[in-house]
Amino acid sequence: MFRLGAAQVARAQGARxxxxxxxxxxxxxxxxxxxxITNTMKIVASTxxxxAQRAMAASRVFNESDxxxxxxAExxxxxxxxxLLIVVSSDKGLCGSIHSQVAKAARRRSEELKGAVDIVTIGDKVKQQLLRTHGDKVKLAFNGVGKEAPNFYEVSLIADEINKLGKYENTEVLYNKFVSGVAFEPTTFGLVGAEAIEKAPGLSKYELESEDTSEVFAEFSLANSILTAQAEGYASEISARRNAMDNASKNAGDMINSYSILYNRTRQAVITNELVDIITGASSLD
Known part of the structure; x- marks a missing residue:
């Protein structure tokens, strides 16, 4: 049987x-x-x-007026x-569970309504998740949103496309509400149609300029609600991404410390093996 000598074994171990x-x-x-990369993304998100918070505060003024x-009007x-359930999210990832949370809330709401719901998704992330379980309920989907703070022009175009689906007496906007820098929660806006507004007992408190005022207000209220939902969701997403990147940076730092220790120990072992080879070779020459 062929056996390796001590020096050959040491050299083999050194190679490994x-x-x-x-x-x-x-x-x-x-x-x-x-x-x-994660540190850079955290700095960008913090900036x-x-x-995003300023845009969110401005959008809340419209929602408070509604x-x-x-x-x-009552x-x-x-x-x-x-x-009609409008679920607001975005196209971007790397922000924790913000998209999955709003998708779960949409599924729960669909079950509460016993499936009598049509779904509109704003953002690719939530669309992909809802298509797996409620593909037959998704009637309209929008993407290319959430890259920047929302503006009313973009939102009005989305609202116009939603109105083309037909009239719904009950419309709900589901979104991630910004609670604090480390928390958000899925929340719903409830909207009513033009007919319900026209029959509202308190509508007489307002001076109406035309007969179609209720129709115009219903469309305007839908755009306002989507704007607020997108602004709240955008602020929640940026905050969640900052926290996710901060955690990722800390985990990377811990791994760097562990691997640095392992590298130094392995390097010391390699040097020791080389010294053993030198000493063994020198003693064999004596």
């Missing part, structure tokens, strides 16, 4: 150590690059968060055969 050392070094370099009108929510 060299390979392991090289692998650790490459892995360490890769993690450091990832840490740089955008202030702008809420004041509904409180004064329209009754009719029993509708089918509800």
């Amino acid at each position: 150590n060299y390979a392991t050392l090289r692998e650790i070094e490459m892995r360490l370099k890769s993690i450091k690059n990832i840490e740089k 955008r968060l202030n702008k 809420a004041e009108f509904y409180a004064n 329209p009754e929510t009719p029993e509708a055969d089918k509800t």
Whole structure:
């Protein structure tokens, strides 16, 4: 049987150590690059968060005006055969569970309505998740949103396309409400149709300029609600991405420390093996 000598075994182990050392070094370099990327993304998200919060505060003014009108007019929510559920998200990822949370809320709401619902999705992420379970309910989908803070022009175009689906006496807008820098929660706006507004007992408090005022207000209220929902969702997404990138950077830092220790230990083992080879070779010459 062929047997390796002590020196040959030591050289074989040294070769394996060299390979392991090289692998650790490459892995360490890769993690450091990832840490740089996540740190950069965290800084970008932190910078955008202030702008997103300003846009969110501005959009809330429109929603508060709508809420004041509904409180004064007191329209009754009719029993509708089918509800239009508008689910607001975005196209971007790397922001924790923000998309999955709103998708779960949409599924729960669909079950509460016993399937008597048509769904409109704003954002690719929530569309992909809802198509798996409620593909027959999704009637319209929008993408290319959520890259920047929303504006009323973009939202009005979305509202015009939604209105082409037909009239719904009951419309709900589901979105992620910004609670704080570390928290958000799926929330719903409830809207009523033009007929319910026209029959509202408190509508006489307002001076109406034309007969189609209720129709115009219903369309305007839908656009306002979508604008507020997108602004709230955008601020929630930026905050969630900042937190996710911060956690990723911390995890990368921990891994860098672990791999640095492992690299130093492996490097020391390689040096020790080389010294053993030198000493063994020198003693064999004596």
